[in-house]
Amino acid sequence: MTVLFVIGIAALTYASRALALVLMPDPPERVRVVLDRIPAPLFTSLAAVSLFDGRDLAPGPTLFAAAGALAATPTRSMLWVLVGGLLGYATGVLALS
Numbered sequence: 001m002t003v004l005f006v007i008g009i010a011a012l013t014y015a016s017r018a019l020a021l022v023l024m025p026d027p028p029e030r031v032r033v034v035l036d037r038i039p040a041p042l043f044t045s046l047a048a049v050s051l052f053d054g055r056d057l058a059p060g061p062t063l064f065a066a067a068g069a070l071a072a073t074p075t076r077s078m079l080w081v082l083v084g085g086l087l088g089y090a091t092g093v094l095a096l097s
Contacts, residue, residue, distance in 0.1 A: 006065075006089060010082040017078055064092025 027035060047066050051058050068088020072080045
């Protein structure tokens, strides 16, 4: 997986989320309460799956990317979580090469 590929996936993810925010109407308050609770478990499941490569731990840059994304989660912003992950990945590549 190249850095350009990761940046492409991040751009696609962010663009699709931004488009959905613009085009979709605001959900009712009851639905919003449920939706506000989804991002943390969803991110956790995606991050947990990415930390393992078969039965082994994922490569170092991937672990750095997960740590960078995790550090940015208090912002509750998908953009900053993606930026944190990319910065973590770049740090991992530089630190481990």
